[in-house]
Amino acid sequence: MTDSPDPGPDLREPDLPRTMKVRQKALRTGWTTGTCASAAAKAATEALVSGRPVEVVEVALPSGRRITFATERCDVLSADRAEAVVVKDAGDDPDVTHGAHITATVTRRPRGSGLELDGGIGVGVVTKPGLGLEPGGPAINPVPREMITQAVREAADVDREGLRVVISVPEGEKMARKTTNAKLGILGGISILGTTGIVRPFSTASWRASVEQAVSVMAAQGEDTLVLCTGGRTEKGAMLRHPELPDVCFVEVGDFTGAALRRAVDHGLTRVVFVGMAGKLTKLASGVLMTHYTRSKVSTELLGEITRQVGGGAELSAQVDAANTGRHAYELWEGAGLLPSAGTELCRRVADVLTRFTEGAMTAEVAMVDFTGKNVVAACPTESNA
Numbered sequence: 001m002t003d004s005p006d007p008g009p010d011l012r013e014p015d016l017p018r019t020m021k022v023r024q025k026a027l028r029t030g031w032t033t034g035t036c037a038s039a040a041a042k043a044a045t046e047a048l049v050s051g052r053p054v055e056v057v058e059v060a061l062p063s064g065r066r067i068t069f070a071t072e073r074c075d076v077l078s079a080d081r082a083e084a085v086v087v088k089d090a091g092d093d094p095d096v097t098h099g100a101h102i103t104a105t106v107t108r109r110p111r112g113s114g115l116e117l118d119g120g121i122g123v124g125v126v127t128k129p130g131l132g133l134e135p136g137g138p139a140i141n142p143v144p145r146e147m148i149t150q151a152v153r154e155a156a157d158v159d160r161e162g163l164r165v166v167i168s169v170p171e172g173e174k175m176a177r178k179t180t181n182a183k184l185g186i187l188g189g190i191s192i193l194g195t196t197g198i199v200r201p202f203s204t205a206s207w208r209a210s211v212e213q214a215v216s217v218m219a220a221q222g223e224d225t226l227v228l229c230t231g232g233r234t235e236k237g238a239m240l241r242h243p244e245l246p247d248v249c250f251v252e253v254g255d256f257t258g259a260a261l262r263r264a265v266d267h268g269l270t271r272v273v274f275v276g277m278a279g280k281l282t283k284l285a286s287g288v289l290m291t292h293y294t295r296s297k298v299s300t301e302l303l304g305e306i307t308r309q310v311g312g313g314a315e316l317s318a319q320v321d322a323a324n325t326g327r328h329a330y331e332l333w334e335g336a337g338l339l340p341s342a343g344t345e346l347c348r349r350v351a352d353v354l355t356r357f358t359e360g361a362m363t364a365e366v367a368m369v370d371f372t373g374k375n376v377v378a379a380c381p382t383e384s385n386a
Contacts, residue, residue: 039069
C-alpha cells in the first residue's frame with residue numbers, strides 16, 4: 001500500500017475581529033506616525049532657526065504630495081533647543097496610536113556635525129534582528145527616517161548647522177502594550193511606521209469590499225490575470241516583473257487574499273499572480289487566507305521545515321525555527337546562501353494553497369520580493385518556465 005500525497009495545510013480564512021467590522025459610512029484615511037513625526041520635526045526645526053513658535057507646517061509624503069499640519073504645541077525652549085507636537089489622526093483605522101502626541105525635540109550640535117536622529121520616551125528600542133533595523137537603535141522605520149530627514153533639511157542647512165532630532169511619544173509605552181511590539185523585540189514604546197505616509201483602513205471589512213470591487217473592475221476590462229500585492233512596495237515590484245499587464249490588473253489585497261480569489265473565480269478569471277514578502281507568504285503557505293495580524297501569525301516552524309527540505313543543516317534549521325519574524329528567517333536564509341532555494345519552495349507552497357483554494361479554477365504564480373519591494377528573489381514557477 002502506498003502513502004497518499006500530502007494534501008497540504010488546512011485552508012483557513014478567519015473572520016475579522018468584531019471591532020473591525022464595516023461601518024455604515026465612508027472611512028476616512030489618516031496619517032502615519034512617520035508623517036506626524038516629520039511634521040513635528042520640521043516645526044521644531046523652523047522654530048529653532050527663527051526663534052519663534054510655528055503654528056502650521058507643510059511636509060512631503062513619499063509620493064511627493066505635500067500635506068499641511070497644525071501643531072498642537074510648539075515652543076522655543078532656549079537658543080539651542082525647540083520642541084513641537086503634532087497629534088496623530090489615524091482616520092477611521094482601528095489604530096492604537098490614534099490621538100498620540102508625536103513630539104520632536106531639536107537641539108543644536110557642533111557646526112558641521114550633520115543630522116542625528118534618535119528615539120526618546122515612548123519610542124521603542126529594537127532588541128532583536130529581523131526587523132530591518134539595527135538592534136539597540138530606535139524603532140523608526142526607514143521611510144519615516146527619510147521623511148523626517150527631508151523635512152528637517154527643508155527647514156535648516158543641516159550640513160552646516162548640525163542638529164539632533166529626538167522623536168518621542170508620551171504614553172507610547174502604554175500604547176505599545178496593545179501591539180505585538182514586545183513579542184517582536186521592540187521594547188519601551190511604539191514604532192514610528194509608514195511607507196506611504198497615509199493610513200488607509202486596510203484592516204476593515206470596507207477594505208475587503210474595496211479589494212473585491214477592484215477585482216470586479218479588472219475583470220470588466222476583459223483581463224484574465226489578477227496580480228495580488230500586499231502593499232505599495234510589493235505592487236511596484238509586481239509591475240516591474242509584469243510590465244506587459246495593464247495597471248488595472250494590480251490589486252493591493254492587504255489581508256484579504258481569500259476574498260479576492262473568490263471574487264476572481266466568480267468572474268471566471270483563470271490566473272493569479274501573488275507578489276509578497278516573507279511574512280505574508282509564510283502565512284499563506286500555512287493555509288491562512290485572511291492574514292490580519294490579530295487572526296494569524298507567522299509560522300517560523302514552517303520556515304524551519306523548508307530549511308531542512310532544501311538542505312539546511314540542523315543548526316540553521318533550529319535558528320530558523322526560532323526566528324523572531326519572517327524577515328529574520330529570510331535574513332538567515334540569505335546569510336547561508338539558501339535564499340533562492342528556500343524562497344522558491346516557500347513560493348511553491350503558496351502557489352499550491354492558492355490553487356487549492358480556487359479548487360483548480362486558477363493557476364497560480366508566486367513571487368517573493370526583498371524588503372525594498374523592487375527585487376524578486378524567488379518565484380514559482382521560476383523565470384525560465386513562468
